[in-house]
Amino acid sequence: MTTLEGLPAVRRLTAWEPTRLESLAGEYETPLYVLDLDRVRENARRLESAFPDAEILYAVKANALSDALETLHEAGIGLECASAGELSRALVVTDSGADVHYTAVNPPAGDLDIAVEAWEAYPELTITAGAEDTIDRLEERGYDGRLCLRVNPGIGAGHHEKVQTGANAKFGVPAERAVDVLADAADRGFDVVGIHAHVGSGVSSDQLDAHREFVSRMGELARSVTAAVGDLEFVDIGGGFGVPYREADAPLDLEAVAEATREAVGDVDAQLTIEPGRYFVADAGVLLTEVNTVKDARETTLVGVDAGMTTLLRPAMYDAYHPIRNLTADTEADSSDGDRSRGTTAQTITGPICESGDVFCTDRELPESERGDLLAIGNAGAYGYEMANQYNSRPRPASVVIEDGTVRLARRRETIDDVTSVERES
Missing domain, CATH: 2.40.37.10 (Lyase, Ornithine Decarboxylase; Chain A, domain 1)
Structure with a gap:
């Protein structure tokens, strides 16, 4: 098993062996993408060390290469999918679907059809809805399985305004309506299992205050949902853990993020779930x-x-x-x-x-x-x-x-x- 001792928190471009890369370009021509699966495993171990009690999913949209999915699944990491195509890829490498979440935004009809068909074959699959409309559409298709609600906490962060999702109206049901929406879903026979939100992509150490506030709101919401609807299996706070792209930037203090997350979520009788993408593979x-x-x-x-x-x-x-x-x-x-x-x-x-x-x-x-x-x-x-x-x-x-x-x-x-x-x- 890979250990973290002696492994750098980030792999800089200068650490790649130039003659090895030159030989790859000579054999396979250019442009050419190169992915080091051993480094992917190291990053998985780092996340597991920082979040030992959390369920960790990989956001497939970061890199859906089958080799990456298989490597992470073998390492015990679940798979979070944003589309029917990603879901189909994920189910190729999973045994039961229990560690697969389908978290689409405004899913087209064809995508929902595929997701419900996948649930029929893999009943442990979790589907996350980001709109009341999506719950209605799932019910119309006969779905009454594991349901998670994506909420909009009203706070966002990330490396660019185009990837700051937590306060963008496109993503999730407004948090203040979440209890009513989930209570209604439970009354309609859905198996309500969790709540989900994602603050944004590429969150850095200097945005820790925004991350802490976001997680605190999710903890408060989880306690409200539990009181009104019943126990939740998990509270999913998404991913967004940044990596340093500039040579002078320090790596994310993942231990500090993890500690701040645990403190901010507070006393919740549900498992913490995280779903980084970039951090595994960038x-x-x-x-x-x-x-x-x-x-x-x-x-x-x-x-x-x-x-x-x-x-x-x-x-x-x-x-x-x-x-x-x-x-x-x-x-x-x-x-x-x-x-x-x-x-x-x-x-x-x-x-x-x-x-x-x-x-x-x-x-x-x-x-x-x-x-x-x-x-x-x-x-x-x-x-x-x-x-x-x-x-x-x-x-x-x-x-x-x-x-x-x-x-x-x-x-x-x-x-x-x-x-x-x-x-x-x-």
């Missing part, structure tokens, strides 16, 4: 990309690479920072002759997409790039491939996983035929 992944163009522009040096916003969307969508490393320059600097050390210059790294927003960084000081150089983009294990798309009719990249020193292809590279095949089939 620093376990990198994206490899090759330089194809170096251009001196008026105000910057423009470096074009073969990955773009279709490969990694986060910088374009959230203005997110990802560390970038020139592996070729580092290998040259570390070589035995030692005479190929490059200078640094401010560079704008951009992809091949026909959009001005297709930029990974602007005027970042990096070793001078040359055509053919291999770059690594760090913290790409979360919301990397999951948000990849086929804009400009570009095929999505391949993915490999590393486990116990062995590399295997986990997802083949798409082709242009893959992009157009659904049109031909119609």
